[in-house]
Structure formats: C-alpha cells, structure tokens
Amino acid sequence: MISLIHWNQLFIAGLLLFTLAIFGKPRLPAVIRHFALASLCLTGLTVTTSLLRGDAHGVYASLGTFAFKVIAIPTILLYAMRRSRASMQVSFYLRPAATSFVVASVLLAAYLISLRPAAVPFLPIALVLLGLSLMIMRKDLSSQIIGFVTMENGVAAYGVLTVGGIPLLVEVGIILTVTAGAVLMAVLSRHVQEMYATGDTERLTELTE
C-alpha cells in the first residue's frame, strides 16, 4: 500500500522528470504532451500536499491547475500550431551533448541555491531555471511558450511546497492570468508564423540595433 507521502514524492519526481524529458524531444506535439504530463504531476503534488497538511481548499485549487495547465494550455498550443501550419520540428541552438551538459549545470545550480537560504526547496528553483534554459536553448516560438509555462510550474510548485493555503480566489486568479498570457502568446506566435512564414525566433531581427 503506497502512502500519501509516497504519492507526494512520486509526483515531485514525475514533475521533474517530465520537464527534463522535454529537452530531449525533437517534435512539438511530444514537447507539449510532456508539459501536460508534468502539469498533471503538479496537480497531483497540489492534492497530496494539501491532504498531508489537512488543508482541503488546495484540492479545489488543483482542479484549476488540471483544467488550465493539463487541458486548456496544451490544447490551445496544439490548435494554434496546426492553424498556422507551423513546422512540428523543434529547432535547437545546441547539440544533444551540450544540451545535457547545460541541463546538468542548471540542476547543480538549483541544488546549490537551495542550500543557501533557509528552506527553499530544490524542485521549484530547478523548474524555473529549466524553463528559462528551454527558452534560451530553443529557437522556435512554441518552445518559448512551453519554457514560460514551465517556469510558471516552478513558481506554482514553490507556492504548493512552502506556502499553501493561499485564498482560492487569488490562486484561481493567478492561474487564469497565466492561461491568458499563454493564449496571448499562442495568438501572437500565429501572427509571427503568418508574417515570417516560420516560427524561428532568429528571423525576428527587424528591431535589432
């Protein structure tokens, strides 16, 4: 019989592993699918942490995470990509070996940061840094959006693991705002695809000085 604490740790591991797996995926549907799975683990983490704390409202908040991050954002991203006939192939700045090295360095940095101040967990810092790295290492617009929502998963994980008990209205408001941001980015990425006939961010050089 797996206890609640074991489920909690399983979701922490799943959240990190699915996020790491995004770095190895060469096609956008797979990237989005792994983001959805990571978000599903975040939902599980929210539920189990709330139950361990005896705080029922976190369970309701997790419904918002599930509805928006597991269902809505991945669906909207896939829809926007198909509508704009974007290439499903991800473009990389780095080779796989260099990517692995950067990811390992990021995890080490997150570990070192988590050692310094009192009680800052490793997982949120790692997710925020991984999200940032994804945005820097990938050239395509969709990966940048995934990088942003991965960062946001890190921030949400920090809230779940350390704070908890945030008023439901505020929590739902934050999730809605993040979703609105992701939708706006998807709409803009469609415009970019239509204007430039590519989703490669290297082509966005009109405004460089």
Added chain:
Amino acid sequence: MTPLLLFACLLLAAASAYALRTASRVRGVSLAAAALIGGAVIVAAFSGLTGGPVPPIVGWWHADAFTWTLVALVSFVYVAAAAVSYRYVGVEHHEGVLTLPQVRLYFCLLHVFVLTMLAAALADNLGVLWMSLEGTTLATTMLVAMYRKDASIEAAWKYVILCSIGISLGLLGMLMFVHAAALGAGLSPEEALSLSALRAHAAAFDPALTRWAFIFVFIGLGTKVGFVPMHAWLPDAHSKTPSPISAMLSGILLNVALSGILRFKAVADAALRGTAWTDGLFLAFGFLSVVVAAFFLLQQRNYKRMLAYSSVEHMGLMAFAVGLGPIGVTAALIHTVGHALVKPMLFFGAGEIMLAYKSTHIEDIREAKRRLPITSALFIPGLLLILALPPSALFVSEFLAIGAGMQAHPWLSLLLLSALAMIAFSMLKSVTTMLYGEAEAPLETAPERWNLTHTVMAVQLCAAAAFGIFALTPAALRFFSVVVRSLTTL
C-alpha cells in the same frame, strides 16, 4: 468611489467600445468616460493627499500618500492620452491605417490598461498586485501589435515574453516573502499575502531568505521598469505602439512597476535592519541604466526610440536616487511626478510628427519647425524640461540626487553627470536636426492648425512648469516628506 466601483466603471467604458456602431462614437464615448472617471479619481486622490474625505479602501486594497500620488498621476495621463487618442486614432482611421475593429480594440484595451495600473497602485494583496502587473502586460500586448506589421509583431512578441518572464520571477520573489513571513513571524498565508502585514512583521524575517526574495522581486519587476540589462523589450515596444499608448507606457507604467519594487524595498529594509544592501542594488542598476541609455541615445536614428531610451535613463536616475537614502527617495519622487507630466507630452508631440511625416526615422524628418510650427513650439520646451532645465521639476530632483550622490559616491556621481551631459547633447542634436535640418526637396504642405493634441500638450507643459516651481518651495518638501514616510519603515 471605492476601488471595485472604479474598476466596474472602467470595464463599462471598455465594453462600450464594442457596443457602439461607428468609430467616431467609440472615440467620443471613450473620451467622455475617461474625462469623467479620470476626473473623479483625481479629485479623490487630491482629497486623500490633503486629508479630506476619501472612500473606504480596505481588504485587498490600501491607500497612503504614495498611492494617492501614483493614482493621481495615472488618472492625469489617462485623461490626456484619451484626449490625444480621440484625435490620433481618428486621423489613422480616416486614412485607413486602422479599421473599425482595431479602433474598438484600441479603446477597449486603453480602459483595461488603466484599470490594471490603478489596481496595481492600490493593491495591498500580493496576488492582486501580481495579477494587475501581469494584466498591464496582457492589456498592452495587442496595442503594441496594433499595426500588424513585421516590426510591431516582433516588438509585441519580445514585450510579452520578456515581461511575462520578469513578472513570473517577481511572483516567485513575492511567494518567498510570504514564506519568510510564515516561517519568521508565524503569519498564515492569507495574512502574509498583505503588504501591510509584511511591513509590520518584517523584523522577524530570515535575512537570507529575504535577500533572495528581494532579488527575485527586483529582477522580475525591474524587467517591467526597464532597468538595464532587462530593458531589451522597452525601446521596441514603446516605439512601435500608437503614440498615446507609448505615452502611457513610458510616462506612467514604468513608475507603477517601480512603485511595486519600492514597496518591497521597505519590507526588505525592515527585515535586514538597514537600507545598505537594497541601496546597493538600486545604485548599481540605476547607474548602469543611465550609462547604457546614454550610449544608445548617442547613435539613435528613430525619434520614438530616442524617447524610449530617455525613459530608461530616467528610470535609472530614479533608481540611483532611491539608493542614496531619504534625500534620494525625495528626489526620486519629485522625479517621478515631473517625468510623468513631461514624457507623455513628448510622445504626443512625436505622434503629431508621425502623422505628418509618416515616419519615425530622424533622417526622414526635416524642417519640422516650418511644417509643424505649433507642435515644434510645444515640443521644444517639453524637451528642455525633460533635459532638466529650470523650471523643470527634474532640475530640482537631479540637483538633490547628484548633491547627495557627490557626498556618498563622488566618482560614480561624476560619471553619471557625464552620461547626463551626453544624453542632453544627443537628444538636442537629434531634435534640432528634425526641426531645422534642410529638406532635400522643398516641402509644400497646408499650414498646421491648432488641434486637441496641442491643447493637451499645452496643458501638460503648464502643469509641468507649475510643478517645477512648486518643487522649489518648502511646501513641496513638506509634502514629499509625508510621501517618503509612507514608503520607508526605518
């Protein structure tokens, strides 16, 4: 007018853009709504500042002297921008640059943008503050992309991505403050989400966690302020947006974001039992912002980007001043008001130049003094005021800041002065080229007529000059010392 009633009125004004049939009605109703709502808020803000009766502001909201000052500035810029938009959007719609759906979107988002800024200024709850700040980005992204050209779409993409990353890091920092409050002061998450509660209990926070929290808030909200090196989005977004929106972005949004950082500085200073650590951050980023902006201004070829980099410079100056202790904070507040009165006016003037020449490149603008005599006559004093020539309030604030800086960091202040001289030279050179440079072909155009934008510019010029004179009086120092007290805990 309570905050929720105010937001309901602004939402109603935003919705009205989609309820009306013609572009002229959309413009007219939006202007009337802005005048009514903005006017009512300005009256309430002055009442709040002078100790008069104000509506109850409780719960998730908080209003002190600093809040009222910021709210009054947001409302003033709102009314001015709505009036200029009435003309600017009217001309662009008439010329076929903007379609009716775009006009509707423009005015709808204008009111939503103001709503988010006012909510950010009034917010006491960290969740509401974060949502409002992110809301300012979401509300303005489609305004940056309004013209649907390559460059404006690119600017909008950079804007939404960089600002959203910044604001997400800001949220992480805010949650760290909440965590520090829960660990150190034993506050419940609901209590710890209040900025007032954080300030009251900050002395019990863990210093190491507080430092990390403030770094994330500073970097996150600093992206929105436009501190170098997080400023990459700012010149692009401010130059590609319709001019009245550029005026709001440059003139007041940056100040709203900076006000968020200042609120957390007060908490961090109380937790760290001193201002030295946070002052160092402000000094470093402020100095870097001014110097880098000076070099970009030196080789600037686009007059709207020139004004945008000038905003980077002024935000840097404010940050530098904040890092110099109470006198510096007073200087920064005077600078905030002076900048908010003058910078929008310059963007409105830039909009008139854009409408006449259909270009934002300095090389395309020649003999503007002859072709646009009224705009030029208003633009030149505005430029001198932004360059801190007396009676500009910026002269008073820069004099105070550099004076305090010379005592604390003489070499840094001297370098800053050199950068300011470079900026003055660059901006004067660019503007004189535009106004007096000879055109290759003779210009034959109809004489410029006085219009609504000129009226707004003239009112702003008078307000800026009057405030500059007021800033020299002891009454101003008394007033700003009250505002400074609402921002500091030590």
